[in-house]
Amino acid sequence: RKEVEQDPGPFNVPEGATVAFNCTYSNSASQSFFWYRQDCRKEPKLLMSVYSSGNEDGRFTAQLNRASQYISLLIRDSKLSDSATYLCVVPTGGGNKLTFGTGTQLKVEL
Amino acid sequence: NAGVTQTPKFQVLKTGQSMTLQCAQDMNHEYMSWYRQDPGMGLRLIHYSVGAGITDQGEVPNGYNVSRSTTEDFPLRLLSAAPSQTSVYFCASIRDRGSNSPLHFGNGTRLTVT
Numbered sequence: 001r002k003e004v005e006q007d008p009g010p011f012n013v014p015e016g017a018t019v020a021f022n023c024t025y026s027n028s029a030s031q032s033f034f035w036y037r038q039d040c041r042k043e044p045k046l047l048m049s050v051y052s053s054g055n056e057d058g059r060f061t062a063q064l065n066r067a068s069q070y071i072s073l074l075i076r077d078s079k080l081s082d083s084a085t086y087l088c089v090v091p092t093g094g095g096n097k098l099t100f101g102t103g104t105q106l107k108v109e110l
Numbered sequence: 111n112a113g114v115t116q117t118p119k120f121q122v123l124k125t126g127q128s129m130t131l132q133c134a135q136d137m138n139h140e141y142m143s144w145y146r147q148d149p150g151m152g153l154r155l156i157h158y159s160v161g162a163g164i165t166d167q168g169e170v171p172n173g174y175n176v177s178r179s180t181t182e183d184f185p186l187r188l189l190s191a192a193p194s195q196t197s198v199y200f201c202a203s204i205r206d207r208g209s210n211s212p213l214h215f216g217n218g219t220r221l222t223v224t
Contacts, residue, residue, distance in 0.1 A: 034212060043200055043215035097168060102152035
């Protein structure tokens with residue numbers, strides 16, 4: 001099993017839709033998790049951190065399910081500007097390494 | 111603060127040439143790392159450092175060397191470039207790994223090896 005796995009997509013959704021991505025991880029000892037957003041040919045930027053059961057920031061909600069070892073990202077009322085690749089990041093190697101998923105591509109359309 | 115600064119932004123090398131990708135941060139971060147990003151592979155950790163004088167290998171270290179003589183700088187060296195090293199390289203830093211702080215990324219270096 002890969003350390004971090006994501007559905008690559010692409011997810012093509014209409015503007016205003018709700019969309020959710022999942023990310024599974026193999027290291028049950030991981031305590032903190034992150035979602036990053038990456039625009040084409042740009043550096044990744046932090047979207048949300050998840051330390052306990054979940055986190056909410058406006059239209060974005062991240063949830064953690066430790067029993068099943070996955071985190072999810074929910075985007076409500078999708079905007080055209082949400083089109084990007086969303087990367088799941090999990091600490092591995094005793095916490096000294098951060099392992100990225102391959103990313104899920106989202107395309108929001110008119 | 112400039113954050114994390116990477117140079118150069120673009121580079122073309124011939125097979126066998128050597129070069130150093132520069133990375134500097136002015137946030138007094140302990141942890142610095144280098145990633146490469148390839149289509150379909152995501153970001154893969156090359157090397158990382160938890161402090162000055164300390165470096166360790168990541169997932170794909172072969173063909174790359176690093177050093178951390180100061181807190182601010184973490185250069186990545188390609189001793190003999192190969193076409194397989196064509197990629198986008200990102201340097202990133204965190205205040206310290208135990209703080210759950212986010213990674214701060216540089217703008218990336220796009221390297222082509224012919």
